[in-house]
Amino acid sequence: MQPRDLSSHTPYVPGRGTEEVARELGMDPEELTKLSSNENPHGPSPKAISAIEDAAPTVSVYPKSAHTDLTEKLATKWDLDPAQVWVSPGADGSIDYLTRAMLEPGDDILEPAPGFSYYSMSARYHHGDAVTYEVSKADDFEQTADAVLDVYDGERMVYLTTPHNPTGAIFPIEEIRTLAESVDDDTLLVVDEAYAEFADEPSAIELLSEYDNVAVLRTFSKAYGLAGLRVGYACVPEAWADVYARVNTPFAASEVALRAALAALDDEAHVEKTVESAQWSRDYLRAELDVPTWESAGNFVLADVGDATAVSEAAQREGVIVRDCGSFGLPECIRVSCGTEAQTKRAVEVLNRVVSEVPTA
Ligand code: PMP
Numbered sequence: 001m002q003p004r005d006l007s008s009h010t011p012y013v014p015g016r017g018t019e020e021v022a023r024e025l026g027m028d029p030e031e032l033t034k035l036s037s038n039e040n041p042h043g044p045s046p047k048a049i050s051a052i053e054d055a056a057p058t059v060s061v062y063p064k065s066a067h068t069d070l071t072e073k074l075a076t077k078w079d080l081d082p083a084q085v086w087v088s089p090g091a092d093g094s095i096d097y098l099t100r101a102m103l104e105p106g107d108d109i110l111e112p113a114p115g116f117s118y119y120s121m122s123a124r125y126h127h128g129d130a131v132t133y134e135v136s137k138a139d140d141f142e143q144t145a146d147a148v149l150d151v152y153d154g155e156r157m158v159y160l161t162t163p164h165n166p167t168g169a170i171f172p173i174e175e176i177r178t179l180a181e182s183v184d185d186d187t188l189l190v191v192d193e194a195y196a197e198f199a200d201e202p203s204a205i206e207l208l209s210e211y212d213n214v215a216v217l218r219t220f221s222k223a224y225g226l227a228g229l230r231v232g233y234a235c236v237p238e239a240w241a242d243v244y245a246r247v248n249t250p251f252a253a254s255e256v257a258l259r260a261a262l263a264a265l266d267d268e269a270h271v272e273k274t275v276e277s278a279q280w281s282r283d284y285l286r287a288e289l290d291v292p293t294w295e296s297a298g299n300f301v302l303a304d305v306g307d308a309t310a311v312s313e314a315a316q317r318e319g320v321i322v323r324d325c326g327s328f329g330l331p332e333c334i335r336v337s338c339g340t341e342a343q344t345k346r347a348v349e350v351l352n353r354v355v356s357e358v359p360t361a
Pocket of ligand 1: 092231
């Protein structure tokens with residue numbers, strides 16, 4: 001007995017974890033600076049931690065009212081109808097829900113290259129496939145409607161990532177608007193705003209009142225520091241009222257995650273501190289790294305180090321874990337997440353030393 005043919009399914013390559021690397025290097029995880037997964041270096045909000053502790057005795061019951069409460073709170077925040085907010089296990093879960101809602105077997109999605117790998121993974125899980133538009137290094141990864149429309153051929157879903165992972169480039173809202181007006185009526189534009197809190201840009205959620213072919217992804221994993229709990233959401237077109245109930249996995253966002261997300265929304269000061277710290281860190285990385293970098297609106301910076309594998313492995317031996325962007329199709333680049341001040345300074349010091357010692361490819 002074999003599963004179906006999964007040979008076209010590429011496994012997700014996550015940033016490396018501290019436990020894993022510490023074990024491999026025989027080091028204490030405490031000695032490692034992990035800047036490979038764009039996590040919040042300040043942890044979750046203390047209010048979220050209390051909510052997690054308070055939720056512990058209640059987890060014998062399925063999460064129902066917490067789900068309703070979070071949906072309503074998010075709908076109020078964004079001035080949407082609650083039916084337009086699809087809470088999910090991480091933004092990844094929302095990608096699955098949207099794919100389930102959109103794709104018939106054999107349908108394609110259009111996604112950025114380089115880009116976040118889960119868009120196409122989800123399409124393939126749902127018996128679809130993916131084609132790409134280029135976010136070109138030669139153009140400093142500028143994201144434009146034209147670059148998408150040059151290759152667009154009626155795909156059912158078109159992913160736009162702003163800020164873009166792994167480059168940090170924004171997709172300007174006017175360009176998104178142009179796309180909303182240019183694509184076919186039955187193409188859904190999915191604007192992935194996983195890193196939007198770190199950018200000083202208007203959210204594409206405002207387009208939902210004008211267009212019925214735009215959905216927006218958001219997450220509690222980054223600015224809210226809840227990556228380990230897995231909670232995110234999609235904001236979807238108004239006309240989709242009954243669709244969520246037909247595509248979501250029942251109770252997939254846990255009681256603990258929902259309670260923590262509700263509490264995290266009440267701690268704006270924690271998000272502000274996180275965003276200010278990321279802005280400082282990305283400015284410092286760009287100013288101090290001795291290699292070319294790109295302007296980033298996210299909580300990470302892309303750097304051209306010549307040989308990303310050699311540099312990231314050498315940095316790791318010195319206790320600094322960064323993301324080798326080979327799996328994104330940029331084998332000469334690393335992505336460095338914004339850390340605390342101490343982590344950022346350590347990363348710069350180690351990376352500059354390593355880059356000067358590693359022969360370039
Ligand atoms: N979109 C982008 C662009 C991402 O980088 C990530 C996570 N790395 C996600 C979505 C998914 O985030 P999560 O599932 O943790 O909410």
